Amino acid sequence: IMIKRTVRGATKHAYKRIAKPLLFKQHPDGVHRRLVKVAKITQKTPGIRRLPKLWAYQSPLLEQDLLGIHFKNPIGLSAGFDKNIELAPTIKSVGFGFMTGGSITAENCIGNPKPWFHRLPHSKSLVVHAGLPNSGVDAVAQIIQGYPAGLFDTMPLAVSVAKTNSKQTVDDETAIADYCHSLTVLEAQGKAAWYEVNISCPNTYGGEPFTSPDRLEQLLSAIDRLHLSRPVMLKMPINKAWSEFRELLEVIVKHDVQGVAIGNLLHERNGVDKRDKLDSKIPGNLSGKPTRKVSTELIKYTYAEYGDRLVIIGIGGVFSAYDAYTKIRAGASLVALITGMIFEGPQLIGEINAGLEKYLKRDGFSSVCEAIGADHKKRV
Numbered sequence: 001i002m003i004k005r006t007v008r009g010a011t012k013h014a015y016k017r018i019a020k021p022l023l024f025k026q027h028p029d030g031v032h033r034r035l036v037k038v039a040k041i042t043q044k045t046p047g048i049r050r051l052p053k054l055w056a057y058q059s060p061l062l063e064q065d066l067l068g069i070h071f072k073n074p075i076g077l078s079a080g081f082d083k084n085i086e087l088a089p090t091i092k093s094v095g096f097g098f099m100t101g102g103s104i105t106a107e108n109c110i111g112n113p114k115p116w117f118h119r120l121p122h123s124k125s126l127v128v129h130a131g132l133p134n135s136g137v138d139a140v141a142q143i144i145q146g147y148p149a150g151l152f153d154t155m156p157l158a159v160s161v162a163k164t165n166s167k168q169t170v171d172d173e174t175a176i177a178d179y180c181h182s183l184t185v186l187e188a189q190g191k192a193a194w195y196e197v198n199i200s201c202p203n204t205y206g207g208e209p210f211t212s213p214d215r216l217e218q219l220l221s222a223i224d225r226l227h228l229s230r231p232v233m234l235k236m237p238i239n240k241a242w243s244e245f246r247e248l249l250e251v252i253v254k255h256d257v258q259g260v261a262i263g264n265l266l267h268e269r270n271g272v273d274k275r276d277k278l279d280s281k282i283p284g285n286l287s288g289k290p291t292r293k294v295s296t297e298l299i300k301y302t303y304a305e306y307g308d309r310l311v312i313i314g315i316g317g318v319f320s321a322y323d324a325y326t327k328i329r330a331g332a333s334l335v336a337l338i339t340g341m342i343f344e345g346p347q348l349i350g351e352i353n354a355g356l357e358k359y360l361k362r363d364g365f366s367s368v369c370e371a372i373g374a375d376h377k378k379r380v
Helices: 002-023 028-043 048-055 088-095 137-145 170-190 213-224 242-252 289-306 321-330 339-344 346-361 376-380
Strands: 064-066 069-071 075-077 097-103 118-121 125-128 157-161 194-198 234-236 259-261 311-315 332-339
Touching: 002 048, 002 339, 002 346, 028 118, 075 346, 088 097, 097 137, 097 194, 097 332, 125 289, 125 339, 137 157, 137 170, 157 170, 170 194, 170 213, 213 242, 242 289, 259 289, 259 376, 289 311, 289 321, 289 376, 311 321, 321 332, 321 346, 321 376, 332 339, 339 346
Parallel strands: 075 097, 075 332, 097 157, 157 194, 194 234, 234 259, 259 311, 311 332
Antiparallel strands: 064 069, 118 125
16 A cells, blocks of 8 residues: 555656646647557556556445446546547556446547647646547447456446437437447447446537437437346536526436436636636637536535436546545545546546545545435535
8 A cells, every 4th residue: 555655646746747747738639649549559568557556546435336336436537538448458457446438429430620629727627629539339349349358347337429420410310310329239249337328518510409308308218218238327418507407307317317427518618717828719618627616516406306316427627536525425426537637647546546535534434325415414
């Protein structure tokens, strides 16, 4: 434990003082592309591939069972980082308790015109305008199939599914068929622990059509007819008032859906730090710190009314153990992130898990399960 703590501390210092300044001088599109290329090589290299395990941290207090799935810890990788699910061994080694790959679509998609990302260092945010680039469900299913049989035993894999970003899928009937085709392929393969249906990607042709109650009803009715054997969760928008958000939840709980991930990117740019000059001509929506408060509030409201029916994954602005613990106490059973790791370094996952253990002990909890929704329980 002491060795791992020392390694995490040294990595944090090196990332902050050396790696991050160098990386942040480069365009984030190129950084992400090169990172994926390097990780694909190193995760196959004996010796080197074991090094990230020194960042990881596990504790019995962090383990839990949800929806018939065992989680070693509650911290996961959110969809959008490993778009083609090519980096699963590396993600597991870093210490994530689960990962969400994708989003993937029925057809191959090159995404929106580049650049896809714009960095906002003072705001601790990225402007994201990728547009669901991925190799298509058939190609990604082959990648998943190529992994060792036990890879996902202790790091469950969720696959995020969206509609192909093209003019051909703008109408609802075609879009729904697109979702259903991907889910059918994944179901036949049987590797995913659950499916995350992404209804809230804002950077695509047709926008977010299934974030209105009537159209969401059509989509979920079609998914119900697939009779999927794995749990289904929905990736939710966070750009709606609670009254509108609640209308979507009312539709969701009438269908064979077990959870919600709260949530996706933020449209509103008022929270951007004035030191980050963000030209209105730069397209995209915000990740990271600007999403923290709004996502946590929606988690609180959702848990208060639907916590007995829906598992909640908290996403948005997680840069520390405190941020993760706040979302857990608000009602999230699991917490996922991307931007925090980009800004703080790959050792962050171990730091968060170690910090969570301390918070649980401080507050007298014998398991992370007991802390879920604790703020609401206290008010009651």
